[in-house]
Amino acid sequence: MSKTNFEFLDALGQIARDKGISVETLLDALANALVAAYKRRPDAAEEAVVTIDPDSGEIRVYGQELDEEGNVIREWDDTPDDFGRIAAQTAKQVILQRIREVERDLKYEEYAGREGDIVTGIVQQTDNRYTLLDLGKVEALLPQAEQVSYERYEHGARLKAYIVEVRKTTKGPQIVVSRSHPGLIKRLFELEVPEISSGAVEIKAAAREPGHRTKIAVWSNDPNVDPVGACVGARGSRVRMVTNELRGERVDVVPYSDDPVELIQSALAPARVREVRLDDETGTATVIVSDYQLSLAIGKEGQNARLAARLTGWRIDIKSETQLAEEESGYAGEEWAEGEWIQNEAGEMVWQPAEGGSAVSATEWAEGADGADEGVAVAEAVEEAVEEVIEEAVEEVIEEAIEEAVEEAIEEVVEEAVEAKVEEELEAATGAAATSENASPAEGAQA
Numbered sequence: 001m002s003k004t005n006f007e008f009l010d011a012l013g014q015i016a017r018d019k020g021i022s023v024e025t026l027l028d029a030l031a032n033a034l035v036a037a038y039k040r041r042p043d044a045a046e047e048a049v050v051t052i053d054p055d056s057g058e059i060r061v062y063g064q065e066l067d068e069e070g071n072v073i074r075e076w077d078d079t080p081d082d083f084g085r086i087a088a089q090t091a092k093q094v095i096l097q098r099i100r101e102v103e104r105d106l107k108y109e110e111y112a113g114r115e116g117d118i119v120t121g122i123v124q125q126t127d128n129r130y131t132l133l134d135l136g137k138v139e140a141l142l143p144q145a146e147q148v149s150y151e152r153y154e155h156g157a158r159l160k161a162y163i164v165e166v167r168k169t170t171k172g173p174q175i176v177v178s179r180s181h182p183g184l185i186k187r188l189f190e191l192e193v194p195e196i197s198s199g200a201v202e203i204k205a206a207a208r209e210p211g212h213r214t215k216i217a218v219w220s221n222d223p224n225v226d227p228v229g230a231c232v233g234a235r236g237s238r239v240r241m242v243t244n245e246l247r248g249e250r251v252d253v254v255p256y257s258d259d260p261v262e263l264i265q266s267a268l269a270p271a272r273v274r275e276v277r278l279d280d281e282t283g284t285a286t287v288i289v290s291d292y293q294l295s296l297a298i299g300k301e302g303q304n305a306r307l308a309a310r311l312t313g314w315r316i317d318i319k320s321e322t323q324l325a326e327e328e329s330g331y332a333g334e335e336w337a338e339g340e341w342i343q344n345e346a347g348e349m350v351w352q353p354a355e356g357g358s359a360v361s362a363t364e365w366a367e368g369a370d371g372a373d374e375g376v377a378v379a380e381a382v383e384e385a386v387e388e389v390i391e392e393a394v395e396e397v398i399e400e401a402i403e404e405a406v407e408e409a410i411e412e413v414v415e416e417a418v419e420a421k422v423e424e425e426l427e428a429a430t431g432a433a434a435t436s437e438n439a440s441p442a443e444g445a446q447a
Contacts, residue, residue, distance in 0.1 A: 026095060030095065060079050103172075111173055112166050119177065130143045189216070202220075211247075216254070268318075282315070288321060290321060343393070
């Protein structure tokens, strides 16, 4: 082996080690490039093959003659005298090109099967269209549509993201990641909860409104493991780590059940459900809650109900006990006329609409209803209403009469007391004057 060939093979081996490429791959790429260089010569054979000895580094060109079926019928050594110079020039270009191609292929193969996995990257660039994350060997693209609306990504910050897609391009693999995908929640819990990684606990379903709230339903494959407790952790330590990574997004962990009723009741937590009625034909679940639990079950802007519906796969209709009672009584959704019952000049009770217009008697009210039965029902209702109005009016009249009588009695008592007092004072004054007149002559004589 010549010194030149030895240096060539040594350099080739060093490049292969540094770039993680096999020597055979580089030699094969170089041989193909040398064939193309040989065929550009004017006296080159139509078919040729280049061989490179991996031990000695010797390069030989063999011209070939083929039959109609492509079989080699004659082969001869057609190595040009100056082919070493051509080989050296071609080798540099081919090796660099092949290295770039192999590196792109290796990067693509590294991430090609990782859709649905989680990666950690460093924020490199951010604009209105996308954010670039440096994953080490490659960069990941975080599009605007996959970002959480209120999150701000500062340059140099570390960020976990969910791999949505890996594309193969001429410039290398393009990795698309997401911060809003529900799968991010599952992967974060796998990192924080060993029971999920081992398979003892399983996340059956997840529903998320990115940046606001998430619900997950968990199931335990081990009867000795509490799935909710395992995900929450001691004093909420595990779920707190997930919440911190999501920058404050609230996460609700509920137990999964094969029974739709139990699952819906758990999904609507923290609200307490009184009853669940399922309609399999329409896929609707009617949920009954206490009046004071209605707003909690629906959530802010309906968020709790929406997430529960996504988590369970049922369309959820939430009603309070009062609303249910009104619907079952037959008066739900009816509009009642505004006005009041008054007594007309003839002493008959009539309905006076609040918006004005002529008054309606009880008989006219009943006749205006559709159907005889409905008219009778309305008439009875009107009579009852009239009786109540009359009773209330009588009570008011009696109360007013009693008040007036009491006031008059009080006035009379006061007047009598005043008169008696005045008479006593007059009598006393008169008696004192008479005594004074009788005593005056005697006093004068004595003086």
